[in-house]
Amino acid sequence: MLNTRSKVVAFILALGRRLAGLLCVLFGVSLITFTMTYFAPGDKASAIAHARYPDVQGFPPEILDGIREEFSLNEPFFVQFFQWLYRFIQGDFGNSFASNTPVWDIFVGNAAETLSLTATALVIGLFFAFALSSIAVWRPGSMFDRASVALASIGAAMPNYWLGLLLILLFAAHLNWLPAYGTGSPSHLVLPALTLAFWITASQTRLLRAFFLEAKAAPYIETLRLRGVSEAEIFWRHILRHASVPALTMIGLDIASLLEGTVIVELTFARGGIGSLLAGSVLSRDYPMVLFLVLFSALVYVFINSMIEILQEIMDPRVSIWSHQQSVPSGEARS
Known part of the structure; x- marks a missing residue:
């Protein structure tokens, strides 16, 4: 008790x-x-x-x-x-200098666009990152593994705005399959979401591959194989669980960094949203809007990091937030 x-x-x-x-x-x-x-x-x-x-x-x-x-x-x-x-x-965020409209009303009108873009990009990016890294780990050094590493390296070095312009040139200008800019329909979401998703895939593929290989090289994995445990069970029950703790930290940092990438992508595709709203507010010196958006971004960043820490504590009790508060005497531990 x-x-x-x-x-x-x-x-x-x-x-x-x-x-x-x-x-x-x-x-x-x-x-x-x-x-x-x-x-x-x-x-x-x-x-x-x-x-x-x-x-x-x-x-x-x-x-x-x-x-x-x-x-x-x-x-x-x-x-x-x-x-x-x-x-x-007190909840009074002031009025916009430009339109004399409450800051909160303008923010709510643009938040849905940014939320739909970031959520779509996050789901697509993490799906392909997990698939590429999982398949590559089965055969380290294979052609697929080297291709995955090369793709991740290219994606990490490619600026979002440049990739967005390439997608506009291919799918909007030449093929005329998708709209190049604007909002209003699901088709307007495809190119911006793919631009952000490619960056997430490139970032997470390298990290997940490294975490999976580290977990796969653990000594107890070979013991499980000697006991007759299938490779699928080893991956899903042991390797994935071992690698998920450090992976959560990096995923959380990428989610928080999506705000920065969203600003560039929304400007590139002339979309409405928090990113374009922040850029426009800075240019027009709409200080109440700038102050609110900066504080909102800081709150999101800190909140995501806190949630990631809590998830890590749930998945790995060794990093529990109260573990450093309790010290068991060595004599009691031996008894």
């Missing part, structure tokens, strides 16, 4: 440390991002005025003073920062 209670206490403490670390990361990201937007060159009031009225060339000082008063631009740096942070914590 005492041991169970100590485990619960250790788990709560570890969870509290993770939550505190998450809050510190988000606070640091928000402070750095706000600082960069605050000291960005140019007059914010003029940028807001031009975003709201793009056809107007010049603005009288009264209009600019009214905008500065509306957005508290005359306040000191830390006053502006903590005012924005207080509203942000």
Whole structure:
């Protein structure tokens, strides 16, 4: 009973440390991002005025003073920062400078496009990475194994925007099978998803192959063969389980990096989504939108890493979050 209670206490403490670390990361990201937007060159009031009225060339000082008063631009740096942070914590993410529309409404309208793109690319990329690495491990050094390694190396060295342009040139310009840009139908999703999926396949194929080969070379694998266990059972029950723990970490990093790749792909294919929204907000100096999207990206990155750690702890109890909290005396362990 005492041991169970100590485990619960250790788990709560570890969870509290993770939550505190998450809050510190988000606070640091928000402070750095706000600082960069605050000291960005140019007059914010003029940028807001031009975003709201793009056809107007010049603005009288009264209009600019009214905008500065509306957005508290005359306040000191830390006053502006903590005012924005207080509203942000309450769920008030502000209005876009360009359209005067709530940031959250604009974000929700674009999030579905990015989610569909990343989910499709992730499923396709991981499927082919697992298939290529699994088949290659059966015969290391074979032609298929060397071809898989070569394909992964080429994919790792190929920029997303260049691959996207090649796919547009082949399937849209020459063959006229698929649309080159835009959103609105499943056919518009094919080329962007393949562009991101190829990068995931290239990245994960090399890693999964290495993890599978390391697990296959473990001494207990040969013991299982001597006992008459089939190769299929050895792979699915032992090699795959042994390799899945380190593979989860790398898959989690690639999932978090998809946000970066999505920005390039959405711009290449002129798609709506979080990536193109972030790029457009930076160019138009829409600071409330930029701050929200940067914090959202940081939250997603930290959340994915935390989920991967939890999955690792479930699959491998040796990396349990409370294992370092408990030390068994050597004399008690020997007894």
